Amino acid sequence: MFKRILIANRGEIACRVIRTCRRLGIETVAVYSEADAHAQHVRQADCAVPIGGPRPADSYLRGDAIIAAAKAAGAQAIHPGYGFLSENADFADAVAAAGLIFIGPSGDSMRRMGSKAGAKELMAARGVPVVPGYTGENQDPALLAREAQRIGYPLMIKAAYGGGGKGMRIVRKAEEFAASLESCQREAKNAFGRDRVLLERYIEHPRHIEFQVFGDSHGHVIHLNERECSAQRRYQKVLEETPSPFVTPELRAKMGDAAIAAARALDYVNAGTVEFIVGANGDFHFMEINTRLQVEHPVTEMTLGLDLVELQLRVAAGEALPASLVRNKAIPQHGHAIELRLYAEDPEAGFLPGSGQLETLRLPAPSPHVRIDSGVIDGDTVTIFYDPMIAKLIVWDETREAALLRMREALAACAVIGPKSNIDFLERLVRHPAIVEGRIDTGYLDRSLDEFVGAGASDPAARFAAASAWLLQQEAQAPREAAATADPHSPWARADAWRVGHSGKRIVALLERGERVEIAAFGANGNYRLETAGLAARVENARLADGCLSAQIDGLVRRWQVAFDHHGLIVHDGTRRHAFAHAPAFAWTPAASGSGDRVLAPMPGRIVLVKAAAGDEVTEGDELLVMEAMKMELSLKAPRAGKIAEMQATAGDFVDADAVLVRLEA
Template sequence: MFDKILIANRGEIACRVIRTCRRLGVAPIAVYSQADATAQHVRLADAAWPIGGPRPAESYLRGDAIIEAALRSGAQAIHPGYGFLSENPDFADAVQRAGLVFIGPSGDSMRRMGSKAGAKELMAARGVPVVPGYTGDDQDPALLAREAQRIGFPLMIKAAYGGGGKGMRVVRSLDEFAASLESCQREAKNAFGRDRVLLERYINHPRHIEFQIFGDSHGNTIHLNERECSAQRRYQKVLEETPSPFLTPHLRERMGQAAIAAAQALDYVNAGTVEFIVGADGDFHFMEINTRLQVEHPVTEMVLGLDLVELQLRVAAGEPLPASLVRNKSIPQLGHAIELRLYAEDPEQGFLPGSGRLETLRLPTPSRHVRIDSGVVAGDTVTIFYDPMIAKLIVWDETREAALVRMREALAQCAVIGPKSNIDFLERLVRHRAIVDASIDSGYLDRNLAEFVAADASDADAPFIAAVAWLLHEEAQAPRCARTGADPWSPWARADAWRVGHAGKRIVALLARGQRHEISAFGAAGNYRLDDGTRQLVLEHARFDGTALSAHLDGVARRWQVVLDRDGLIVHDGTRRHLFAHAPAFAWTPSAAASGDRVLAPMPGRIVLVKVSPGTEVTEGQELLVMEAMKMELSLKAPRAGTIAAVQAAAGDFVDADAVLVRLEA
């Protein structure tokens, strides 16, 4: 086993690899960009080396800087994690030439497998069914357009290198092809350093099922069963689970044999994943091979009781796979595991990636049933330069039904205050009939997104519960503040609005979804009469312990989970969450309506394309600029028809949130 390894990655995967290193007694070394100087993976490692600027091309995609850091640190091997350079064969070769061990397959294997195009050609030659398409080297746009017509629409454009849903577009007509191709190539170039694409026929209503494979340098090749990843939005996996509720034992055996055959044909060493598209009738097509560990690997670990990173390290160090795994054709698994990805993004604004400081971050307490993989803690900042993942929530139980219940409970315990998050979306997802019935396909979310992001009917009680939590918080804080003052016994230091001769009134002002809730409160110490101007409520025996509020509401004892910080409150009734911002009681200025004459940057990012100039006539909804944030492209469109008066950003500019980018003539 190695004494010291360098982790050429960041965020939750770097933290996850560090945990295994600690358990095995291997010293973990990290690298970091300027944006990650105080990140958690830097704090957790034994040492961390700077490798460049905040953008991936300036740091985590700089193989030379990473190898230099490994050599200077005394590391014996490099673990690439996933993303960035993890599937770059030139980097793998460079690591070996430097006298280090690359914890993954060889550069030669990656060249044959890491390219989606090359992998499809290889599988077709081996008799594995593949989806019809074009995988050639010639990337001339005119040729690609002709090939698209030959394949037929709808078709998919995919980055030949990389994964994670980046560089993928579905094109439904020839008119859309050129613009989609350009966008896909730009995104692929930024995310993976290469802009080669492939084309393939788009199969309607497929399921996405992948098999975890492992090989060692002693000739052993195994698979560790499947994961189903059919719940996807724009080809980004949202929910992963194992075992697949769709597979029969016979189909599992056939697909597992195909996965092993693919690996054996390449003398594959270390961890990889063979991904398949599976039709409704059980026919399956090879999709791609990922020559790395997958984001969703924890669900496999939960049902098998394995540490896949440990297996990676041991195989890279020359050890054989455990005999107990090699002698079993199919590895028996226990129970059911599900993973969800918690992101800083706004589902109600097209899943716009978010950034900013995590003022509050609460995640479930890890246990036998719940696992948390995260690269941030409260107080950290989600930056604009990388994926906005906050954490992965993984749950396990004996049955799928029980695991879904565990996941609902885990989500209810999550709270994010700062950048917006997709928690509401995830809570709707795990209760949706398509998930509960296991009938979801990989295009379902995109076809029916409104079912998952539409706002729930408001809970009339939620503002009152939030107000009571704030009142109890104020009452608890007031004595502490008074003790530091000149007169700790002053009646004016009380927070219960006590007045001589009459009951005092306090006003709690809350904001939710652009609406102001102004609640008048009479009473104290957990007993209140509340009035919002249209409705009155009586809450008695209220107690708030910092995480939950219990009270009698109109005589019925109830309990809510509540998260409170200085700026906001989250009230969760067990099914839905309600987010409120605390506002001054006597200062309210409504947000100015958009004039329709300006296009603003929705978040910090970089302008990659400007498609208009002053004097251009535009129509409502016409694309004016393309900006990049969180490794994704965002299309900024005209709010109305008119004439461009000014363009205030150029391609390559970094812009702040709410910066005016384009002005229309009045």
């Protein structure tokens, strides 16, 4: 086994590898960019080496700098994690040429499998079902357009290199093909350094089911069962689980045999994932092979009791796969596991990635049923340069129904204050009938996003609960503050609205989704009469303890989880969370206004395309610029019809959030 390895990645995967290495007594070397100088993987590793600027091209994509760091630190091997250089065959070869061990497949295997086009051709030659399409090297746009006509619509354009849902477009008619091709190639070039694409028939309502495979240098190849990843938004996986609620034992056997055959054809060594598109009738088609560990690997670990990173290390060190795994053609699973990805993003703004300091990050406590994989903690910063993942929540239980319940409880225990997060979206997702009934397909979220996103109806009970919690907190805090004054026993220092001769009235002002809510409160010490917007409630025996509020509201006893921060509070009724910011009880609020004469940068990023110029006449909704930020492209459009007075950005510019990019004539 290795004595020291370098981890050529960041975030939760780097922290994940560090944990396994520490358990095995292996020293770890982290690399970091300027933006990650204080990141958790840097703090947790035995030593850390800076390798360049904040942009991936200046740091985590610099293979030469990473190899130099490994050699200088005395590392014997490099673990690539996933993303960045993990599927770069040239990097794998360079690691080997430097006398180090690449913890993954060989560069040769990676070249044949890392190209979606080459892998698809190989699978077809081996008899594995593939989707009709075009995988040729000729990338002439006219030829691609003709091939698209031959394949038929709808079809999918896919980046031939890379993964993670980047560089993929569905085209439903010929008129959309040219623009979609250009956008896909540009995104592929930015994400993977290569703009080659392939075309394939788009299968309506498919499921995405993948098989974890492992090979060693002793000729053994196994699969570790399937994972279903059909809950996707814009090809990005949202929820992953194993076993699949769709796969029968017979289908599992057929797909597992196909996955093993694919790996054997390449003399595959180390961890890989064979991904299939599966039709409603159980017909399956090879989609791609990822030559790395997947983000969703924890669900496999939870149901098999394995550490896949440890398996990677042992195989890379020349050991054979455990005999107990090799003996079984299909490894028996125990229970059901589900993973969700908690992101800093705003679902109500088109899932716009967020950035900024995590002022509060509360995650559920790990247990035999709950696992947290994260690369950040309370107080850390989600930067603009990388994927905005905050954490992966993984749960396990004996049955799928019990695992879903565990996930709901885990989500209810989460709180993110700072950048916006997708927690509300995830909570609605795990309660949606398409998930509960196990019938979601890869396009469901995009077709029915309004079922998962959008402001729900306000809940008066939640507002009364928030007001009660706020009052109790203020009443408990007031004596502590008074004790530090010259007159600690003054009745005017109390926070119960005490008045001479009559009961006092307090105003609790809250902001819910930007709307100001004023609640008049009478009473104290957990017994209140609350009034707002023509509604009234009597609250009795309200108590705050251990992060929970219990109260009797109009005779009905209720319980909420409560999380405070310096902005306000979150109350959770067990099904839905309600976030409230505290506002001054008496304040002038200016009316919202906006001229609609400007296009602003929604977040920091780089301008990759300018599609208009000063003097152009535009209509509302015309695309004016394309911006790249946090690994995705954003289309910036005209807010109204008019003439462009000034373009204040050019392709290649790096712009700050809220920077004015376009001005329209008044």
